[in-house]
Amino acid sequence: MIFDFACEQISSLWDRLLGAIGDAAGNALSGIVEAVRTVFEGDPETRRRVSFSVAIIALSAKMAKADGVVTASEVDAFRQIFDFPAKEAQNVARLYNLARQDVAGYEAYAGKIMKMCGTGKGCPVLEDIVDGLFHIAKADGLVHEKEMNFLARIAEIFEISEERFETITERHVNPDGNPYAVLGVQPSDDFATIRKRYRALAAEHHPDRLHARGVPTEFHAVAHHRMARLNAAYAAIEKERRAA
Numbered sequence: 001m002i003f004d005f006a007c008e009q010i011s012s013l014w015d016r017l018l019g020a021i022g023d024a025a026g027n028a029l030s031g032i033v034e035a036v037r038t039v040f041e042g043d044p045e046t047r048r049r050v051s052f053s054v055a056i057i058a059l060s061a062k063m064a065k066a067d068g069v070v071t072a073s074e075v076d077a078f079r080q081i082f083d084f085p086a087k088e089a090q091n092v093a094r095l096y097n098l099a100r101q102d103v104a105g106y107e108a109y110a111g112k113i114m115k116m117c118g119t120g121k122g123c124p125v126l127e128d129i130v131d132g133l134f135h136i137a138k139a140d141g142l143v144h145e146k147e148m149n150f151l152a153r154i155a156e157i158f159e160i161s162e163e164r165f166e167t168i169t170e171r172h173v174n175p176d177g178n179p180y181a182v183l184g185v186q187p188s189d190d191f192a193t194i195r196k197r198y199r200a201l202a203a204e205h206h207p208d209r210l211h212a213r214g215v216p217t218e219f220h221a222v223a224h225h226r227m228a229r230l231n232a233a234y235a236a237i238e239k240e241r242r243a244a
Contacts, residue, residue, distance in 0.1 A: 052215055055113045055129050057092065058099035059154065060136055062106035066150045067137075077139035106150065110157040124204065125213050126158040127168065134172040135222045143173055171229045179233035191241050198234040202227065 060078055099109070114126065130151060137147040148169075155165040167184040170177050180187050183201065185194050203209070205226055215223075 049215075051113070052125060052129065054095070056132050057096050058109055059106060059113075059129065059133055061096045061100035062109065063133060063137060063147060063150050065100050066106070066146050067144055068146075073139040073141075074136050077136045107153065107157060110154050114158055123158075124209075125215065127160060127164070128210070128213070128215050130155055130158065130160065130165075130168055131172075131222055131226060134168065135225075138172055171226060175229075179236040182229055182233035183237070191238075194234070194237055198230065201230050205230070 056078075064074070113129070114123075133151055133154065134143070137143045137151065143151075151169075152165065155168075160168075163184060167181065170181040174181075180189075180194075183194065183197055185197050189197075205223055207223065210223055
């Protein structure tokens with residue numbers, strides 16, 4: 001589970017969070033961010049985890065609204081990276097619906113998440129969120145144009161460079177695509193440079209790093225896919241260079 005629901009304090013997490021927001025959908029996103037910031041002010045580790053989870057819920061809701069259709073496969077993909085006890089399903093659904101109905105656009109909420117990350121530009125959690133959204137968007141077998149536009153705009157707000165976003169996109173959209181693009185390197189780079197880049201990416205996405213920055217355990221399924229793509233890309237380049 002994302003949280004230890006055996007702990008009484010954490011088991012009431014959603015009640016505390018949603019109680020602080022209230023029922024008014026008109027300013028729900030603003031209330032969500034403020035509630036995360038204040039309800040868990042004295043518990044930074046829990047706040048990081050809650051922030052990630054809430055971002056995935058709210059932005060998934062906004063992405064579903066942009067696409068217009070929520071498929072069963074997208075719901076299953078959502079559950080793969082955001083597992084929760086059955087008793088919390090009603091609260092999670094309420095938060096999802098509040099985000100979907102909010103009059104504020106996803107851009108406003110993404111901007112608040114950007115600030116809530118705490119470390120500003122280059123915050124790795126922001127890329128983790130985009131990765132999670134890609135995982136959900138492609139679950140029906142295709143990332144639709146409106147979803148891609150949504151994801152590109154989220155990345156822009158998160159100040160993720162176009163180069164980094166293209167690398168993320170390549171991992172998800174083109175499973176048999178350019179291995180150089182997956183690693184964010186150029187065919188003209190020497191192999192030592194490519195190896196250095198691969199090792200840096202492998203270290204960045206190690207499970208211990210994910211845990212340290214507050215990414216829920218369930219998201220590691222997405223992280224394993226990410227590492228598999230990085231490993232396959234590196235292996236393909238290494239094979240190519242050896243044959244040359």
